[in-house]
Amino acid sequence: MPKIVTEHEKQMIQEAIYKNTINLIQKKGLKGVTVDNITATANMAKGSFYSYYPSKEECLYDVIRKCESEMFNKIEHVLSEQMPKKEQIVKLIHEIYLAEDSLVLYIKPKDLETLLRKLPPEYAERENKKSENYFERTLQLFEMDRKQVNRGVLSYLMDSLHFIASKRDEGMECQQALELIINTIAEYMANGSTNKRIEFEENIHE
Secondary structure, eight states: OOOOHHHHHHHHHHHHHHHHHHHHHHOOOTTTOHHHHHHTTTOOOHHHTTTOOSSSHHHHHHHHHHHHHHHHHHHHHHHOSOOOOOOOOHHHIIITSTTTOOOOOOOHHHHHHHHHTTTHHOOOOOOOHHHHHHHHHHHHHTBBTTSSSOHHHHHHHHHHHHHHHHHGGGOOHHHHHHHHHHHHHHHHHHTTTTTOOOOOOOTTTT
16 A cells, blocks of 8 residues: 655655755756656655656756745845845845855756756746746846846846856956956946935934
C-alpha cells in the first residue's frame, strides 16, 4: 500500500526541491541540472519527483519564478529603510542582486531561452509580459520617472553589472570595476526618482 503523504510533508518536500535546485543551478548552471541531481539532493525517489512537477523544465522555471518573487519582497523591505535613495540602491545590489542565494549571476539569457523553448508556448508569452511588468514594478518601487529612466539604458547597465560580477573573483581591478558600475547604476536610478524625500534623518527633522 503506497504511503500517504500529508500536506505538511508535501510542503517540506517542495521546499527541499526548491532550496536544493537553487544550489544545483549555482553549481552546474541551468543546463547542467538533471532530475537525478534534484531527487538525490532532495533525498527523494525519482518517480516521486513527477508527482510534483511534470518535467525538469517546469521545476526549474518554478524555482526561478519563486526566487524573483522573493527578490521583490526583499527589495520592498530595504526600500522601507530610511536612507538616501542612492544608498538604498547600492545596498540592494550588494545584499540582494549579489547575494549568495541569488540566481541572477547563474542564469545565462541563452540558457533561459532554451528552457522556455522546452516549455509550452504560454510560458514564453508569460515571460515576455513579466519582463514588462517587472520594469513597471521597478519604476513604482523606486519611485522612478519613466521619462528620466530609460528601460534600454538600465538594461544595458544591468547586463554590464552581470558580466563584471560574474568575474568578481579575478582580482582587485575587477572589484573596483564592480563598485564603479554599482555606483553608476545607483546614481542613474536615484536621479530618475520622482520623489527624493528619503534623506538623512537629521534633515527630516529640520
